[in-house]
Amino acid sequence: MENFKLLENNLLNFLDSYLKASKAKGFIIGVSGGLDSAVVATLCSKVAPTKALIMPTSSSNQANLVDALNLCKSLKIDYQIIDISEILDKFLPFSDPNNRLRVGNITARIRMIILYDHSSKFDFLVVGTSNKSERMLGYGTIYGDMACALNPIANIYKSDLFEFASYLDIDKNIINKAPSADLWQNQSDENDLGYSYEQIDKLLKAIENNQDLSKFDNKFKDEITTRIAKNSFKLKLPATPNI
Numbered sequence: 001m002e003n004f005k006l007l008e009n010n011l012l013n014f015l016d017s018y019l020k021a022s023k024a025k026g027f028i029i030g031v032s033g034g035l036d037s038a039v040v041a042t043l044c045s046k047v048a049p050t051k052a053l054i055m056p057t058s059s060s061n062q063a064n065l066v067d068a069l070n071l072c073k074s075l076k077i078d079y080q081i082i083d084i085s086e087i088l089d090k091f092l093p094f095s096d097p098n099n100r101l102r103v104g105n106i107t108a109r110i111r112m113i114i115l116y117d118h119s120s121k122f123d124f125l126v127v128g129t130s131n132k133s134e135r136m137l138g139y140g141t142i143y144g145d146m147a148c149a150l151n152p153i154a155n156i157y158k159s160d161l162f163e164f165a166s167y168l169d170i171d172k173n174i175i176n177k178a179p180s181a182d183l184w185q186n187q188s189d190e191n192d193l194g195y196s197y198e199q200i201d202k203l204l205k206a207i208e209n210n211q212d213l214s215k216f217d218n219k220f221k222d223e224i225t226t227r228i229a230k231n232s233f234k235l236k237l238p239a240t241p242n243i
Contacts, residue, residue: 004163004164004167005167007156007164008043008167008168011043011152011153012043012046012047014150014152015027015043015044015047015048015127015150015152016047016048018125018149018150019047019048019125022125022149024123024124024125025048025049025122025123025124026048026049026050026051026122026123026124026125027044027047027048027049027050027051027124027125027127028050028051028052028053028115028118028119028122028124028125028126028127029041029044029050029051029052029053029115029126029127029129030052030053030054030055030111030112030115030129030145031052031053031054031068031071031072031079032054032064032068032129032181032182033054033061033063033064033065033066033067033068033071033174033182034064034067034174034177034179034180034181034182035161035162035165035170035174035175035177035179036129036130036131036153036158036161037068037129038067038071038165038170038171038174039129039153039161039164039165039168039170040127040128040129040152040153041071041072041075041077042071042075042168042170043152043168044127044152045075045076045077049078049124050075050077050078051077051078051079051080051118051122051124052068052071052072052077052078052079052080053079053080053082053111053114053115053118054068054069054072054079054080054081054082055081055082055083055084055110055111055114056081056083056084056085057083057084057085057088057107058085059184059185060182061180061182061185063173063177064177064180064182065081067171067173067174067177069081070171070173071170071171071174074171082114084107084110084111084114087110088103088106088107088110091106091110092106100183100184100187103183103184104141104181104183104184104187105141105144107144107183108140108141108144108145108181108183109141109143109144111144111145112126112143112144112145112147116147119149125149125150126147126148126149127148127149127150127151127152128145128146128147128148128149128150128151128153128154129145129148129151129153130145130146130148130151130153130154131153131154131156131157131158131161132153132154132155132156132157132158132204133157133158133159133197133200133201133204134158135154135234135235136204136228137193137200137204137224137227137228137231138227138228138230138231138232138233138234138235139189139192139193139227139231140234142234145181146234157197157201157204157205158179158197158200158201159197159198159201160201162175178190179197194223195220195224199220200224202216203216203220203221203224204224207225207228
């Protein structure tokens with residue numbers, strides 16, 4: 001608990017310092033009903049005025065909507081529900097409705113467009129909700145859910161966030177549900193990735209600490225390291241020529 005208290009204080013100080021330096025008036029977050037956005041919203045609400053946008057589509061899990069609403073109400077933060085189904089439908093003729101990845105990327109980018117528009121409207125900072133596991137794996141949409149002004153959980157592994165969320169007294173419904181970006185029906189992070197976050201994070205931590213990787217299954221290790229290498233560009237600024 002002492003470590004979590006220290007972590008919380010560090011993150012609150014980070015949010016407060018960045019906000020004051022930016023001269024913005026508060027924070028705005030896309031709240032999904034999932035663990036990551038719940039942790040971020042909880043932290044932000046302790047620092048400054050915080051607004052939540054809940055942006056479901058026709059395929060969104062209604063249980064997530066209920067959890068998102070309950071979270072906002074328990075934190076006493078302003079929230080708005082914006083159903084983006086019609087907006088998404090306008091894009092589909094120019095994409096492939098049968099390609100879930102492409103549709104999911106469009107969905108994530110629509111949400112970020114709306115967040116940044118409201119950021120401009122209220123002079124609030126867009127706060128990111130991508131954890132360290134997702135970022136290392138590149139498991140996110142560049143210029144979508146990975147876009148933000150600041151991200152307090154960027155260096156916290158997903159498996160560690162579950163315990164931190166319990167410390168923050170976040171609803172057990174949110175903590176215990178299967179991790180999901182809710183980009184299509186029955187979507188599951190761990191099904192997409194092929195492994196549990198507990199498995200993945202053990203390998204990620206070993207990689208980060210330059211530990212011996214021989215104890216890990218070769219297929220698992222190769223798949224994860226390949227994913228990391230393939231998606232590393234998502235964490236970098238756009239490439240520019242040396243001229």
